Structure formats: C-alpha cells, structure tokens
Amino acid sequence: DAGVIQSPRHEVTEMGQEVTLRCKPISGHNSLFWYRQTMMRGLELLIYFNNNVPIDDSGMPEDRFSAKMPNASFSTLKIQPSEPRDSAVYFCASSQTDSQETQYFGPGTRLLVL
C-alpha cells in the first residue's frame, strides 16, 4: 500500500492567497483526519471525517478554513485567505475504523505564508 498521500509537500504563498491542500487516504480506511502542527501549539486536530461525513470540525480555527471529502479516496483542506499565522505543517491521517484504531499519517504539507 502506498500509505497516505499528501500534496503538495511544500507550499510557499503570499498573504491573502488561497491555499488548497490535498490528501488521499489509505484504501479501505473510512476515517480521515486533518491536523496542524506548530512549535507553539503542537499537533492540533482540525477536523475529521467518517465515511466521508464531517464528524467534528470544532478544531477548525476560523471561517477561513474549510475541508471537504467528496469521496472515500480524496479530501481537501482549503485556506482562503491565507495569513502568516497559518504557516505550519499540515498532516492528513487515516484509520480503518471509527475510533480506537491506529492512525496512519501522511508525510505532511509544509506551508509558509509570507
């Protein structure tokens, strides 16, 4: 299995631009998670989906952030407009069941907003 795939791996953009991060979970996994990691705040859960349905988006920082999962093999996290404080590593993870099970993380997207 290829594991969780994320793109792009690195993104540099200017403040105010739209940023779209992409994730392909492991085939057969029915839960997908988006995390943000910074030195100051550590690893934060932004949103998670189960069977393509958003279950909890309470971690999404504000309305500038949105996430979609149109099908079982693809999810996006969009930031519009982006701000310098959004600079972080964004991880996507997937797991096989609703809970309890191991989450497999993708390689992450390093985002720098200038």
Added chain:
Amino acid sequence: QKEVEQNSGPLSVPEGAIASLNCTYSDRGSQSFFWYRQYSGKSPELIMFIYSNGDKEDGRFTAQLNKASQYVSLLIRDSQPSDSATYLCAVNGAGGFKTIFGAGTRLFVKA
C-alpha cells in the same frame, strides 16, 4: 489545564539505559491511549496503544496505564541512539473519535 500533558524535555539518557516518558490526561472517560514517535521533519508513527489498566509490552517498549491516576507512560529499555525523537502521547475521549495529542517529549539517547 491542557487535556493531555507531557514534559517537553529534552530527556537525555545514555545508550543502553531505560528511558521513561510520562503523560497525564484530564478526561476521566478516556478509553484508548497511544504513543507515537516523530523524528525531526517526519510524520508521527504509532509505537503502541493500550486500552486496559496495567502494562503492555512490545519488544523494548512497555506502555503502562493507570486510569485511576489518569496517567500513562512509555518505557524504552536498552535505549539506542536511533530512539532519539519526539514522543507524542495521544488520548481518545469517551466518544472515541477525537484524538487529543500532547505536546510531546523530546528524547536524546547519547552514544
């Protein structure tokens, strides 16, 4: 109070020693507990999970859970320089879905 607390370290141990990493959590209804290892610049990877009170051993790693004290720990025996990484404690709440991560403990194993 943070939901999952860890000592940020760094924790430095000599090669061959036992490294002890600790974690406390605030949600008494938490059901499952995980230890992830994260090398610098890489993504977290699961080392162990534990659901029941007591010890769980896997090779050089032992996870210990004490739900009454809301405490979970990870012991690494015969520590190796390759164990040098940040170790993240993660807890699933009573609802099961949402995983809360601690800030991580940085471990250095000196050769």
